[in-house]
Amino acid sequence: MxxxxxxxxxxxxxxxxxxxxxxxxxxxxxxxxxxxxxxxxxxxxxxxxxxxxxxxxxxxxxxxxxxxxxxxxxxxxxxxxxxxxxxxxxxxxxxxxxxxxxxxxxxxxxxxxxxxxxxxxxxxxxxxxxxxxxxxxxxxxxxxxxxxxxxxxxxxxxxxxxxxxxxxxxxxxVPPARRSSGTRAVRDLPFLSLMSTTALLSLCWPLLSSGLPLWLKYQTTAPVWLAPVTVVVSSLFIALFQVRVTRQGENLKGAIRSTRKAGAALAVCCLLFAAAAWPAPPILSSLVVLAGLTAHIYGELHYVASRWGLSLRLMRRDAEGEYQGLAASTEGAVATVGPALITTLVTGALVGGWGVLAVIFVAAAAPTPALCRRALRAGGGSRASVG
Known part of the structure; x- marks a missing residue:
């Protein structure tokens, strides 16, 4: 509801x-x-x-x-x-x-x-x-x-x-004897760093809702009505495949792999959307956009799977609400600035803006293995688990 x-x-x-x-x-x-x-x-x-x-x-x-x-x-x-x-x-x-x-x-x-x-x-x-x-x-x-x-x-x-x-x-x-002070999550720097970097992958959402419509309207020969179609198609594939893809994040190694897949796929999506601006007939430009959408869907599915896998596996026991609140706030921060950032890059730097976004996606996923190792070392046996 x-x-x-x-x-x-x-x-x-x-x-x-x-x-x-x-x-x-x-x-x-x-x-x-x-x-x-x-x-x-x-x-x-x-x-x-x-x-x-x-x-x-x-x-x-x-x-x-x-x-x-x-x-x-x-x-x-x-x-x-x-x-x-x-x-x-x-x-x-x-x-x-x-x-x-x-x-x-x-x-x-x-x-x-x-x-x-x-x-x-x-x-x-x-x-x-x-x-x-x-x-x-x-x-x-x-x-x-x-x-x-x-x-x-x-x-x-x-x-x-x-x-x-x-x-x-x-x-x-949580029993009083085991309760956190309320600042445990924000003081857990490896977890905070991991949630902050991977949250940048959530730029995939304003990319589709804010950036693509403007790009189609002003820089490509593809019809602008293709933008809402991509949202519908994306939702359909999420409904079909999210459960299957999410299973890959049930262990930490799988979650790390999903993060890498998400970063790479979303970078490819940006490059394909940029390529749609090359002089081409509307049909060809539309096909390039749909190819970019395919990469976007793949990246979004793996981002969501990795986000759950990482945050649930690496949060501390008896502070689950606090840690998930921190995870939600980092993603929410990106959602707050995302539309303005995407719009500025796409309308201001044009093809170069899509290149910057591609670099952001790759860079956001790159430190995940190292940050996970740091989190495990810092947490010892106090980390929670998915299974």
């Missing part, structure tokens, strides 16, 4: 805030960016709270909070009110992602954890697409009432998802 609301909200919020609430686009972008960045700071403390109170209890609370906080956007009409709403809503969004992974980790037996995470992502993509379809109706309707009703639906979806969670088995809190 929450993914349905997410697909609805994230497909319409920019138009809603500018056309209905009347906030200038520049002010909106700055407020959402700054507010989103501030909201990321909540992920680690909320994760630590999940360790202290139980992951299920905290996830329910975060889900309800997300449903209530999205209603703040009904009352935003200037920069400052939007800044506050964005910070609070992003805090609940990012915190929820970390606690969700923690909850699945604690509820599932070792051999099922990554599979269940992958299955959850498949369901999430399907329901997210349904939400995006509902947003298309809202956008075509264009009335203020339709937008306000959509915000209410987003809120309701989050609250209903919290109701479903009540039926899950409780997850006991």
């Amino acid at each position: 929450s993914a349905l609301g997410g697909g609805l909200w994230f497909s319409m919020w920019a138009v809603y805030l500018t056309s209905v609430k009347g906030i200038p686009a520049a002010s909106m972008g700055l407020a959402m960016g700054l507010g989103g960045g501030a909201g990321l700071l909540a992920a680690v403390p909320v994760g630590a709270l999940a360790d202290r109170l139980g992951a299920r209890r905290v996830f329910i609370a975060v889900s309800v909070a997300r449903g209530l906080l999205v209603l703040l956007f009904l009352f935003t009409d200037d920069f400052w009110s939007l800044l506050v709403a964005a910070a609070l809503f992003t805090a609940s969004e990012t915190s929820g992602r970390g606690v969700k992974v923690t909850l699945i980790y604690l509820l599932m037996p070792g051999h099922r954890r990554l599979t269940v995470l992958a299955q959850a992502r498949v369901v999430q993509h399907i329901t997210y697409a349904a939400g995006a379809g509902a947003a298309a109706w809202v956008l075509s309707n264009g009335t203020a009432g339709a937008y306000y009703g959509a915000v209410a639906v987003v809120s309701l979806c989050a609250v209903l998802s919290a109701g479903v969670l009540i039926g899950l088995p409780p997850t006991p809190p």
